[in-house]
Amino acid sequence: MTAPDRIVAKEGIAAREAARPAGAAAAASCRRREGGLIDRSRSLSFSFDGKAFAGHPGDTLASALLANGVRLLGRSFKYHRPRGVLTAGSEEPNALVELRGGARREPNTRATVVELYDGLEAASQNRWPSLRFDLAGAGDLLSPLLTAGFYYKTFMWPAAFWEKVYEPLIRRAAGLGRLSGAPDPDSYEKSYAFCDVLVIGAGPAGLMAALTAGRAGARVILADEDFRVGGRLLAETHEVGGRPGPLWADDVLAELAGLDNVRCLPRTTVYGVYDGGTYGALERVADHLPVPPPGRPRQRLWKIVARRAVLAAGATERPIAFGDNDRPGILLAGAQRSYLNRFGVLTGSRTAVFTCSDDGWRSAADLVRAGAEVAAVIDTRPDARCPDGLTGLEDVALIAGGRVVETRGRLGLTSIDCLDRDGRRRSLAVDGLAVSGGWNPALHLTCHQGARPVWRDDLATFLPADDLPPGLAVAGAAAGGFSTAAALAQGAERGAAAAEAAGHAVRKPEPPEAEDGPVAVTPFWHVKESRARAWLDFQNDVTVKDVALAHREGFRSVEHLKRYTTLGMATDQGKTANVQALAIMAELTGKSIPETGTTVFRPPYTPVAISAFAGRSRGKDFRPVRKTPSHDWAVEQGAVFVETGAWLRAQWFPRPGETHWRQSVDREVLAVRNAVGVCDVTTLGKIDIQGADAGAFLNRVYANGFAKLPLGKVRYGLMLREDGFVMDDGTTARLGEAHYVMTTTTAKAVPVFRHLEFCRQVLWPGLDLQLISTTEQWAQFAVAGPRARDLLREIVDPDHDISNQAFPYMACGEVTVCGGTRARLFRLSFSGELAYEVAVPARYGDAMIRALMAAGAAFEVTPYGTEALGVLRIEKGHPAGNELNGQTTAANLGMGRMVSKKKDCIGNVLSERPGLNAPDDLRLVGFVPLDRRAQLTAGAHFIALGRAAVAAEDQGYMTSVAHSPNLGHSIGLGLIQRGGERIGEKVRAVDLVRGADVEVEIVSPHFIDPEGERLRA
C-alpha cells in the first residue's frame, strides 16, 4: 500500500512536463499482445470509410477501430465537432456510424455495440466532404450565435423566406445518418414468452438472480443486451469466488444452459415495461452476421409476460463537464477499462485519469498493471488518496483537488490543462483521458410506468423509486449496489424472492466471494474555471453555457430545460447527460437536486427498428387476405380484384376485346337487366340467431318492425345506433320457429355482431337467444335478372317449387341443390331485378359457381363483380356504404317512416332529437346531368344555380355515381337539403377538386322500375 504523500510528491514531475507529441502514436496498433476476451487466433476484416482494417471475434466495431488506432469516428449534430468513442456500451452518444451498405444501411448505429463480423462495412456520417475535413465544422466558430433555441429568435423576416430559404437550409443540416431509401430487405418476427422470473441484465447481479431462481425450478428468462454475459465483470479485473469474473460468468451460463426451466437470451435488450407484467425485448438474431440465414429474421421482438422481474441492468458512468471535454481520446474511465480488459486495447499511449471518486483510480491501476503509462490521476477531492486495495500506483502522479480545465487536439486529444487545488495550472501531454464522474444506476425501466427516481445524497445519484412497476425488483448497480459483492448478494436475494413469489421453494443462496469496495463519490459536475465550452449532451451539442442561458431565460423546470436546449433528445436519450445538466441547473437556481427535479425515461430503453415492431405485418402481409369461395374460379376468368376491407372481391370480369373497364361493367349490368347475372355475395355478414326470444330481440335491434316476420320470409332491416343515426342495414330471414339468419353489410359484419352481443349480454340478458357468425360457413351467390328463375330451376332440386306463387318476393327456405346438396334460398333483390341469393356450405362454393355458370349458359348467364353490383344498386336507389356513412339518419335516407315509434328499439328515442329532424335536413334523391354527356362525380357539392360556390351556399353532396348503361348516361345519388320536395329542380354539382361543375336535375332515386314490378316478376 502506497502512502499518499509519496504520490503527491510525484506531482512535481507531471507539472514540469512540456506538451510532448503524445498523439503521434495514434495511427499505430493499440492492441495489446495478450489479455482480453477476444480470439486472436482468428482475424475479421472490415472497413470504415472505405479503408480496410482487421479485428478479432469478440470485438465490437469500436474496439476494433480503437485497436487500429482510429480515434475519430464521427461528428456531432450541431457544431460538427470531431468525436471519438466515449463509452463502451449502448449509452454511446458520439461513435455513431452508418453500418452496412445498400438497402441494409443502418444509420446512427452505435459502434460500441456492433459485434464485429467478417466483411463489416461502416461509414462515418453527418460530415462533408470527409470525416477529417468537414466543412460544416466551420459552424463551430459561430457557436456564440447558435446558442440554445437561437432559431426561435430569428429567421422570421421576411416571412416568405422561412419555407423558401431558412427552413431548407436548416433541413439540409438536419439529422445524422441517412436511410437507404429502399425497402428494408430483411424479415422480422415476434415471439411470445411467459415466465415466472425475467432477469434483465446478465452481470453479477443478474446471473446470480437467474441462477437462484433457476435452481429453485422457476421458469426463468435471462436477457442481456451484450453478446457475452458478465456485464461489468467483463470490463474489470475482479474475481468472483476466486475465479476471474468472466470465467465465473461463463460457469454460471453453462449451469443455466443445462436447466430446462431457464432460457438465456443474449443480444437481447429489454426495452420497455408495459402494463400487466408485459415486457418488450428485442433480440438481435442476425445483426452479428453479414446477412440473416435463409428463413431467419434479422431481429425478433419478444413480448414477455413475467410474473416477476429482476432489473439488473447495471449503471452508466457520468462524464464531468470541462472545457472541450468532447475530444476523441477522452473516454469514460469505465469504458477505458472495458477496452483495456475486455478487448485488449489501449485507448491512449499516455493516459491521465480525471475522477471525483475512487472508481476512476481503477483505470490507473489497470493501466499500470498492463504496463501502460499513466500521466496523472487528477482527483477533484482535495484530500484524495489512492484507495485501499489498489496496487502498483506508487509512481503515478496525483493531483488532488485537481480539475481538468482545457484540452487540445483538433481531431484527437494531444494535451490537457489542469489546475491543482491551489489553482496552479499545468499542462499534461496525454492522448488519453479517462473521466469518472460517478455512476448513474440504469434504472430506466423502472420509470416506464411513471415512477420517478429519487435522489440519494449519500450515493450522489438517483435510485429507483419505491413505486416500481408491479412485480419488478431491482438488483445490483441498478439499485445502487455498486460493488461486485453487493451485486451478487442483491441478485441472489431478488432472484430468490421472485422465485418464491411465483410459488417455488428456494434454498437460501450463498453468493460467492467478491470485491466489496466502498462507494465514495464526492459529486463533481463541472469545472467552473473552464472558459471553453463544456459539453453535457455530446451528440446534440448542449453545453454548460446552454443550461445557463436556459436558466437566464426562465426555462428552469427540467422539462423546459430539455425542450429548450434539446438536452437528452439525441439517440442516446441523455444517458450520459441528463443528471449532470440537472445538477448544474440546481446549482444555478440555488436549489437542491431533488427540488430542481428528476429525470424520467420512457420506452424504449435503447432505440428499436421500426421494422421490428411491424414484424411480419408488412408489404402484402400487412393484413390477412380473405378470399371468397369463388376466388380461384374468378382468377381463372381473369377477374380484376378489389380490396374491400380484408376481402378480395372480383371487381369485374373483362372479356377479350374489352379495353376499358366501363365496357366490362356495362356489359355485366345489361346482362343482369336483360338476362341473368351471378355474383359472389359471401362477404355479407351472416349471423345465425336462435332462441325463443330471437324475434323479440330482432324487434329491438332493428328500427322497423320485426315482431311479426312470418316463417319462410325475409325482411329488410334498418339498424340504428343508440344515438339515432343509421348503423347498418341488411335483411333477416326466418328459417324456423325460433331460428333466424341476419345479413349485414360486408363492412359492418364485425361491429354489428359485437353490437348484437352487447344487446344480448348487457342490455337484455333475460332474453333467450344465441348468436353465432355463419359468414364463413355459407358460400352465397346472388342470381339476378329476368332469367334468374330459369337458371335456378336447373340448380334447385325439382322437389322444391320456386315458382313466383310458391316462392314469391321476400320468400326464403331451405332447399337442396344439384342433386341433394343442402342449400338456402332467399328471394332478395339488391339490383331491382327478379333475383335470388342461394347459399351452399362453403366447401361447395367453388363447385357451385361452376354449376351456376354451366347451368346458366343456356340463359346467357354473366358473372358480375362489385362494380356492376354498385351500378345496379344506384340505378335502383339502394343506399350502400357511401350513404350509410355513419352521419346519416333514416330520414336522410328517405326511410324515416320505417323507424317505429311504437316499440322500444335501439336508437328511436334519440332519433327524435331536433338536430336529426331539422326542416332543411338532407334527403337522399337521384341526380341526372342536364347535359346527358356530362359525367357526375361523387363528392361534388350542390350549389343553387346562379349562386357562388362558397360554403354558405352548400346544400349537400353527391354520395354515389355511376354510368347507367340502361339509361345511357351518368346518374347519381346524393344528399341535398329538402331533397324529396325538390324533384325536378335544377342545381349545380360542383366538384372543385376535380375541376367539374355540372348542372343536374333532382330526380327520384329509383332510376329503374320505381314500382318494383321486376323484382316481383
Added chain:
Amino acid sequence: MAKTGRYSALALIRQALTGNRDWPRVWRDPEPKPAYEVVIVGAGGHGLATAYYLAREFGITDVAVLEKGWIGSGNVGRNTTIARSNYMLPGNEAFYEFSMKLWEGLEQDLNYNAMVSQRGILNLCHSDPQRDAYARRGNAMRLHGADAELLDREGVRRLCPFLNFDDARFPITGGLLQRRGGTVRHDAVAWGYARGADSRGVDILQNCEVTGFLMEDGRCVGVETGRGRIRAKKVGVAVAGSSSRVMAKAGLRLPIESHVLQAFVSEGLKPVIPGVITFGAGHFYVSQSDKGGLVFGGDIDGYNSYAQRGNLPTVEDVCEGGMAILPMIGRARLLRSWGGIMDMSMDGSPIIDRTPVEGLYLNAGWCYGGFKATPASGYCFAHLLARDEPQETAAAYRLDRFRSGRVIDEKGVGAQPNLH
C-alpha cells in the same frame, strides 16, 4: 418588453458579442394578484393563446393563466405537431381554416419563430369510396376558401415516389393534398404565446394548481388554488386531458372521456419525407422534424386512461401502418415514445362554450386534434370570454349539441369516444 426583448438576427449578433448574458426571461414569474378580470385555468397552448388574444385582440390584459405544473406541460408539448385545415363538416372547416390563417401570420405576430412549416399534408386513399369521401372533403375545404387537391395514383407518385407502390396490401389509389398543411414546432407555440401574453401584462402563474371554484349565488367568481384564492369576473377552463376532473369541481359532468394517445419519434435522419403523410387503410401519420426525427403516431390506445403511457399493441399497429406505406423506414429506429391524455368527446369535435354555471367557460374536447386548433381555439375562446358570444367560426362547438343532436361527427361513428 425589455430593450433586448425583441428577437431578431441583429439581437442574436449583439448578444453573441456580449456572451449572451443579457437575454431577458421569456416570461415573468409574478406572484398571484388577489383578483383578475379573467382567470384562465391551464397554461397549455390553448390557455396561453386565449390570454394572448384576450390582450391583443380584445384589450383585456388583467388576466392570469394558471398552470398546475410548468407551462406547455400538457398536450401542446406531446403531439405530432401537425397543422392542417382539411375537415369536411360544416361547423368544423371554417374554424380550422381560421386557425390555419392565424398560423400563417403567427411568427411575425408573436415575434417568435414557431417554425410554422407549410410543407403540405397528404392523406392517402386506397379505394374508390375513400376517394369519393376525400373529394367530398376537399370540396368542402375549397368552398371554405381552403386549398385542397385530389391526386390520382400518379399524382401521389410524383409527389412521394418513395411510398409503397409495388408491394402494398392496400394499394395507394390517390390522395387528398393540402399544400398549406404542415407542421409547427410545438413547444415554441406555448412559449411564443406565453411571451406575447406576458409582454402585454398577462400573469402566467406556474405551479399554481386549481383546487376548486369560488361560487357565489350559483355563479363562479374565482378559483381556489395551491397559491391562494384568486377572484375573477370570468373563469375560462382550457385543460384538455383533465377537463372532466377540473369541471367536476364545479359539479359538471361532460360528454368527454380521457384517453391515452401515444406518439413516437425516430432517431435523427437526413431528410427523406417532405411533408405530412397519412395512411388511409390503417391509422398512421408521419412527418419529419427540422432536426431529422420522424415524428409519427396512430390510433389512441382505446381505453380510458390518465396514465400518460400506452401499451405495445398500439405501438405495433402504428409501426405496421408505417411499414405499409413507407417500407424504407424499417431500419430507422424508434427512439422515444410518449403518451398524452386526450379529451375524447362524444362526436370527435371540441367544445368552446359557456357552461350552465354563470361566469364559468369551457374550452375542451379536442380529441387528438387540438394542436392544429391552438390559434383559433385561443382566439375564439378569448372572443367568448370578452364578448359573451361565440366567434362565428366556433359557433357550432356548443356544449348542448349532444342533447339537441346537432353533433359534428367527422368519422361517423357516433357517441363512442374511442372510435373518433
Added chain:
Amino acid sequence: MPDFTLAARSPLAGAAALAESWPGFAVSEVTDLALASLATRRGRETEVRNRAKARFDLEPPPPGRTASGDGMTFLWTGHEQWFVEAQESALGGLEALLRETFEDSAAVTDQSDAWANLRLEGPATRAVLEKLCPLDLHPGAFPPGATARTTMEHLSAIITLRDDRWRFSILTPRSSAGSFLHHLHQAADSACGAT
C-alpha cells in the same frame, strides 16, 4: 337435367405449403371432421348436460377444456357454448344428430365449412407456435386437452392440445386460411430452418 353434382373442396385444398415439412415439425389439413356449435338455451344448462351424458357419455367441458366420448369431441368455445367435432363419415349430419339429441335445449349451428382445421405436430411445434400464439403453451399452463380461442397474426384461431406431447390443432376461419398458413410456414422456417 344435366348433372351438376357439387364436389367439396377443403379450405386449403391445393395449398403448396401443406406439402412441406420441417425437422421436428409438420402441418397438415384435417378434412374429415364435421363441426357444429352447440349453445345452451337460456336456463337449460342442466338439461344440456344430462342429454350430453345420456347420448355421448360425456360431460360438456368447462372453460378452456375439451372432452371426448362416443366419437364426439366437445371443445369449449364460450359461455355455455361448445364446438362439437365428429368424424364426417360417422354421421348422417352432425348438425342433425345434435339437434335430435338436444332438441330445443340448445341452439345448434353447422360450422363444418367455416373453419380450416390444421394439425400441427412434432417436437418443434411449440417453438413454431411461440412465434404466432400469444398464449402460454407450456405444458404446465396448457395441458393436454386444453383449448383456447385467441388471435394469431390478426386472425382468429382456436388452438387445442390433442395429445400429451406436441400435437396441436388450430381452427382458423376458412376465407383467410391461406394467410394463416403463410404465416405458419414462415414461423416454421424460422424455428426449424428454411426448407
Added chain:
Amino acid sequence: MRIPCPLCGERDASEFTYLGDAGPRRPDPTAPDAAEAFHDYLHLRDNPAGWHVELWYHEAGCRSWLQVSRNTLTHELGEVRRAEDLGLDEPSP
C-alpha cells in the same frame, strides 16, 4: 395490459374491445323524461382518474361482455365479471 377474463384466464388487452363506462344503465324509453335520460346515458360521463368500472368485450376469445374494474391512473386491473351474470335489473352502483 392484461385482463383476467373470468372464463379464459388472463389475456392481453388487445384481445378485447373497449366500450366504456359500465355505470350508465339504458333508461326506460317509455318514461316521460326518456329523451333527457337517454342523452345522459349515452353522452355524459364521470370519467374518473382512478378506479373505473367499464365494459370490455372479449372479442378474440369467448365473446363475453365483461364488467371490468380498472384504475385509469395505473392501469391496474381489479374485479372482472361477466356482464350477463350481473343481470339487467341491477341498479347502477
